[in-house]
Amino acid sequence: MEFRTLKPEELRYICDPSQFEFETTESVPPLEGIIGQERAVRAMEFGLAIKRHGYNIFMTGRTGTGKISYAQTLVNDVAAKEKAPDDWCYVYNFDSPSHPMALRLPCGQGSRFAKDMEELVDSLKLEIPKAFDADDYEREKAELFKKFQETRSELFEELTNKAKEEGFVLKRESTGFVSVPIIDGKEITGEEFEALPAEKKAEFEEKSNEIQLKAIQVMRRIQAAEREMKEAIKELENKIGLFAVGYLIDDLKERYAQEESVVKYLGEVQNDVLENLDDFRSSEEGEGAPFPWMKKKGDPGHKYQVNLVVDNKDTEGAPVIIETNPTYYNLVGRVEYENKMGMVTTDYTMIKAGSLLKANGGYLILQVRDVLTNPGAWEGMKRILKTREACMENLGEQFGVLAMASLRPQAIPVNVKVILMGNPFLYQALYHYEEDFSKLFKVKADFDTEMDANRDNMTEMASFIATHSQREGVKHFDRTGVASLVEYSSRLADHQQKLSTRFNEIVEIIFEADAWAQMANAEVVNGEHVKKAIEEKNYRSDTYEQKLQEMLDEGTILLDMDGEKVGQVNGLSVLNSGDYVFGRPSRITAVTYLGKQGIINIERETKMSGRIHDKGLLTLSGYLAAIFAQKIPLSISASLTFEQLYSGVEGDSASSTELYAILSSLSELPLRQDIAVTGSVNQLGQIQPIGGATHKVEGFFKACKLKGLTGKQGVMLPVQNIKNLNLSDEVVDAVREGKFHIYPVTTIEEGIEILTGVPAGKTDEEGNYPEDTVFGKVAAKLTRYNELLQKSREDGEEKKDDHDPGCAGDCH
Numbered sequence: 001m002e003f004r005t006l007k008p009e010e011l012r013y014i015c016d017p018s019q020f021e022f023e024t025t026e027s028v029p030p031l032e033g034i035i036g037q038e039r040a041v042r043a044m045e046f047g048l049a050i051k052r053h054g055y056n057i058f059m060t061g062r063t064g065t066g067k068i069s070y071a072q073t074l075v076n077d078v079a080a081k082e083k084a085p086d087d088w089c090y091v092y093n094f095d096s097p098s099h100p101m102a103l104r105l106p107c108g109q110g111s112r113f114a115k116d117m118e119e120l121v122d123s124l125k126l127e128i129p130k131a132f133d134a135d136d137y138e139r140e141k142a143e144l145f146k147k148f149q150e151t152r153s154e155l156f157e158e159l160t161n162k163a164k165e166e167g168f169v170l171k172r173e174s175t176g177f178v179s180v181p182i183i184d185g186k187e188i189t190g191e192e193f194e195a196l197p198a199e200k201k202a203e204f205e206e207k208s209n210e211i212q213l214k215a216i217q218v219m220r221r222i223q224a225a226e227r228e229m230k231e232a233i234k235e236l237e238n239k240i241g242l243f244a245v246g247y248l249i250d251d252l253k254e255r256y257a258q259e260e261s262v263v264k265y266l267g268e269v270q271n272d273v274l275e276n277l278d279d280f281r282s283s284e285e286g287e288g289a290p291f292p293w294m295k296k297k298g299d300p301g302h303k304y305q306v307n308l309v310v311d312n313k314d315t316e317g318a319p320v321i322i323e324t325n326p327t328y329y330n331l332v333g334r335v336e337y338e339n340k341m342g343m344v345t346t347d348y349t350m351i352k353a354g355s356l357l358k359a360n361g362g363y364l365i366l367q368v369r370d371v372l373t374n375p376g377a378w379e380g381m382k383r384i385l386k387t388r389e390a391c392m393e394n395l396g397e398q399f400g401v402l403a404m405a406s407l408r409p410q411a412i413p414v415n416v417k418v419i420l421m422g423n424p425f426l427y428q429a430l431y432h433y434e435e436d437f438s439k440l441f442k443v444k445a446d447f448d449t450e451m452d453a454n455r456d457n458m459t460e461m462a463s464f465i466a467t468h469s470q471r472e473g474v475k476h477f478d479r480t481g482v483a484s485l486v487e488y489s490s491r492l493a494d495h496q497q498k499l500s501t502r503f504n505e506i507v508e509i510i511f512e513a514d515a516w517a518q519m520a521n522a523e524v525v526n527g528e529h530v531k532k533a534i535e536e537k538n539y540r541s542d543t544y545e546q547k548l549q550e551m552l553d554e555g556t557i558l559l560d561m562d563g564e565k566v567g568q569v570n571g572l573s574v575l576n577s578g579d580y581v582f583g584r585p586s587r588i589t590a591v592t593y594l595g596k597q598g599i600i601n602i603e604r605e606t607k608m609s610g611r612i613h614d615k616g617l618l619t620l621s622g623y624l625a626a627i628f629a630q631k632i633p634l635s636i637s638a639s640l641t642f643e644q645l646y647s648g649v650e651g652d653s654a655s656s657t658e659l660y661a662i663l664s665s666l667s668e669l670p671l672r673q674d675i676a677v678t679g680s681v682n683q684l685g686q687i688q689p690i691g692g693a694t695h696k697v698e699g700f701f702k703a704c705k706l707k708g709l710t711g712k713q714g715v716m717l718p719v720q721n722i723k724n725l726n727l728s729d730e731v732v733d734a735v736r737e738g739k740f741h742i743y744p745v746t747t748i749e750e751g752i753e754i755l756t757g758v759p760a761g762k763t764d765e766e767g768n769y770p771e772d773t774v775f776g777k778v779a780a781k782l783t784r785y786n787e788l789l790q791k792s793r794e795d796g797e798e799k800k801d802d803h804d805p806g807c808a809g810d811c812h
Contacts, residue, residue: 003754005714005743008736011727013453013496015486017479017527020462024524026476031463034070036451036501044071047443048078048363048417053388054442056418058368060427061447064504067421068365072322075363075419079318083107085361088310088412089114090348092303094268100307100348102410103261108313113262114306116252121301123248124273128280148229152222159218163211181208245273269304276300302349309333309353310360318362323355326366328376331355332384333392335407351409356381357390359416368422368430381418385440390414450498457499458486464503465510474514480527485509488534491726494694509533541580545702548584553706557644559587561707564670567591569755571642571657572678572700572715573649574692583692583699585676587643588654590661594785595637599662612652619652620659622683623748627775628782630767635786638662653690656681656751663752667777671755674713675743676700679721685748689720694727701731701740709734714741716751 022028034041040061047057059067087110090100105113163169167182249270256262273280279300312319323330333354337346355364371377376395384390391411420441427444430437451457462482469476477485488509492500500506512533517525551557559570571588574581599621617640625634640658642649656679664671678696680688690696697715704713722744734740745751749760752774761773769776 001753001757001759003743003750005741006722006725006735008732010722011725011732011735011742013487013490013726015458015483015490017483019455019458020479020482022462022479024476024478025462025466025469025482028459028462028466030467030470031460033073034066035460035464035503036457036499037065037070037447040445040447043443043445044074047419047445048075050443054439056385056441057420057443057445058427058441059419059421059445059447060424062423062449062502064502065447065449066501066503067447071365071419071421072320075320075365079320079362080316082318082362084312084315084317085319087111087308087312088353088357088360090307090309090351090409091265092305092348093410094272098407100351100407100409101265102412103259103265103306105256105259105262107315109256109259110306110308110311111313113256114308116255117304117306120248120252120269121304124245124280125301127248128245128273128277145229148225151225155218155221155225159211159215162214168208168211245270272303305349307349307351309351310357312361315362319359320363320365321355321359322365324367324370326355326371326377326381327374328380328395329354331371331377332380333357333390335392335394335409346407348407348409351392351407353392354390356384356414356416356418357412360390360412360414361416363417363419365419366421368420368426371420372426382436382440384414385416385418386436387411388414447501449501450493450495451501453486453490453495453497453499458482461486461489461499464506468507468510472511474510475517475523475525477510477513477525477530481513481525481530484527484530485513487726488530491694494691494724494726496723496726508537512537538580541577542582544575544577545580545582545584549702549706552703559585559703560673561704561713562710563673565673566668566670567661567665568673569657569661569664569671570673570676570700571654572676572696573654574695574699581692581695583696585700585703586645588640588657588661589643590638590640590658590665592636592638592662592665592781594635594788596635596789597637598634599638599640610649615652617655617658619655619681619683620662623659623681623685624662626683627685628779632783632786634782635789636666636782638665652680653678653692655679656687656748659748660752660755663748663774663778664756666781667756667774668781669756669758669774669777672712672757674704674710675716675755676714677716677751677755679716679718679745679751681748687718687745687747687751689718689724693717693721693724697725697727697742698731701734704740709739711739712741713739714743716743716745716754719744719746 040059044057044059047055059071061067084107086107087105089103089105089110091103093099093101103113169182249266253263253266256266329352331354333356334352335346336350336352337344338350371381380395389411392407392409394406418441424446430441462477465477465482465485468474485506486499489499489506490496492502492505509530513525513529516532516536517529520529522529548557552559560568561570567590569588571586573584573586575584599617621634624636628634640661642654657677659681660671660677663669676696678690678693680690682688697717700713700715704710725742731740735742743754745754752758752760756774759770759773761769761775763769769779771777771780
């Protein structure tokens with residue numbers, strides 16, 4: 001029987017260096033944009049162009065596909081064409097100090113306004129004391145005080161004269177005025193007053209009451225005069241203060257006349273200054289304070305400071321913020337506190353903006369995993385995106401048991417486009433379990449891990465190399481170097497018509513090939529340098545594979561690669577050690593016997609297999625039933641296991657291999673041990689493609705090479721996996737020389753014929769298989785099993801009847 005084997009040219013993708021028009025990448029223009037991500041590029045361009053609420057972007061794809069670098073480049077280009085946003089600052093709220101006010105100023109005006117206010121405070125501290133030190137102020141103040149003194153003296157004299165007229169003398173005590181009667185020009189004592197006749201006493205008391213009323217009226221007039229004096233002095237001080245302050249603030253109002261909120265604030269500042277002139281007149285207070293915070297508290301200009309939380313004066317275009325540590329406070333902002341001798345204090349100057357506010361009017365780039373792993377960060381960001389305003393609120397206030405007095409800054413409107421980056425798993429999880437996610441992130445930019453292996457993408461790969469040559473200073477690549485890198489990219493993609501977009505791994509080879517070229521004193525990097533870099537990179541990471549090869553060579557791992565065995569076949573699996581992937585051959589054995597238990601998977605029974613592997617085993621039962629249980633029950637028990645496998649097994653790529661072992665055990669036909677098998681199977685017996693085909697083939701080849709190539713060894717794999725092969729030069733050369741063979745198969749029937757050399761068999765008109773075929777022998781064995789079970793069941797029933805104790809008389 002002859003079977004198809006793959007030709008050497010079918011085993012890998014070969015990039016012809018002559019197709020490139022350049023000699024080296026030195027003449028190739030640098031790469032603009034990103035390679036092979038048309039879908040993601042269109043999504044990104046749309047997401048950045050649309051300015052509607054909720055159209056934030058989620059960039060998803062495998063790590064290493066160039067998302068971060070592409071996002072930075074594209075967003076910076078888009079942002080550079082946009083207008084720089086306004087500045088934002090917080091100022092003191094004179095009506096409600098615990099609610100600082102937010103002021104918006106045009107880009108670049110925020111820092112200027114903050115500086116202007118500092119200069120204003122400095123001027124106030126200088127001009128106000130100077131104005132009040134003038135002689136005019138002291139003279140006018142003295143005149144007002146003198147006028148008050150004269151008024152008070154006149155009122156006191158009037159009151160005194162009134163008392164004399166009534167025969168009293170007034171004496172001033174701490175509780176007010178006391179009127180003392182005078183008889184014969186002499187003040188009488190209390191005893192003398194009590195000794196007076198009742199009529200005389202009543203007369204004196206009546207007059208005393210009149211004098212007391214007069215005294216109250218006089219005191220009220222004096223107090224009114226005193227208030228008038230104070231108001232006059234206050235007006236005088238305001239006049240002088242306004243003379244010293246007014247022109248300064250008027251200049252600022254004129255400078256910021258276009259900003260109504262600023263003009264209004266400056267008016268409030270002027271009123272507050274005039275209300276607190278004494279603070280500036282004693283501005284030297286606090287300079288000798290023993291502690292810095294005491295001086296700060298005594299600073300009359302502290303509440304006129306401007307807290308510039310967003311300053312865009314140096315921003316060209318819209319801001320682009322890349323937040324590498326997206327904690328709650330770094331995203332949302334915070335109100336800081338100071339510890340002053342055991343007391344925690346804060347004010348509006350200690351409000352700090354977060355990245356969402358700093359990126360206001362622009363773009364914010366984040367890693368979604370970092371946001372999700374920081375407590376409160378996701379909820380804080382989501383709240384700002386939903387409400388479109390940022391309100392600085394400390395995280396502890398939301399979860400604190402006790403309510404604390406704190407600042408409540410005025411919220412600032414936010415218009416920012418957030419660009420999240422994460423893997424597909426996180427995207428799916430958020431989409432299904434976070435109800436607001438789909439409303440806030442309506443644009444998905446999906447970065448693929450592969451691209452077509454066409455001429456354009458290969459040329460862009462050369463541009464990619466040229467870019468790194470210019471940017472990183474690596475040597476330029478010649479045609480053969482570029483071709484070898486393209487072939488390596490195809491191997492990473494596991495597809496002969498595809499190239500990988502995992503550019504971080506490609507960049508590693510670029511750097512390492514450059515290093516080998518430098519050690520060889522070569523002017524450019526060629527194909528041999530690239531191959532050397534790949535080989536050395538693999539050598540640094542293949543320790544585990546080498547250990548397994550040693551165990552195989554020593555006989556610790558039992559594996560036959562020659563001869564034939566019943567119920568035994570070589571399967572192939574892939575092991576991943578993190579930075580290195582390799583194939584490992586394993587012995588799979590099957591034992592069949594009389595019974596009704598079906599297929600027993602030892603790995604499943606010992607909980608060492610995954611769900612996909614278990615599904616593959618159950619599929620085998622369906623296939624066996626479809627082929628052999630159309631006339632008789634399927635009376636079989638089969639035990640399957642991966643020999644010397646102690647780390648568990650997952651996947652269904654060995655399901656066809658396990659089926660071959662069962663068919664061999666049932667038919668008692670030996671299987672070739674020089675052929676390893678991989679491939680999934682469905683219930684119809686069709687071979688289905690699997691992953692890791694290249695590594696599996698190379699893994700068995702290395703094992704055969706270790707024991708010695710016989711010229712008959714090979715691998716049997718699904719025909720659909722031909723396009724996934726990118727085998728090493730060593731394997732390709734062995735196939736070319738006839739030392740190793742690769743058999744593509746489509747069905748179980750094809751595979752069992754290759755392994756046994758016996759026809760699988762086809763049913764005749766009566767539905768029976770020929771006796772000299774594999775299926776004929778299997779059917780005969782199953783028929784025998786069924787007859788033995790039937791006979792055993794009948795014998796059991798007869799034995800039961802013989803031992804039936806029966807009953808005496810009539811039995812019902």
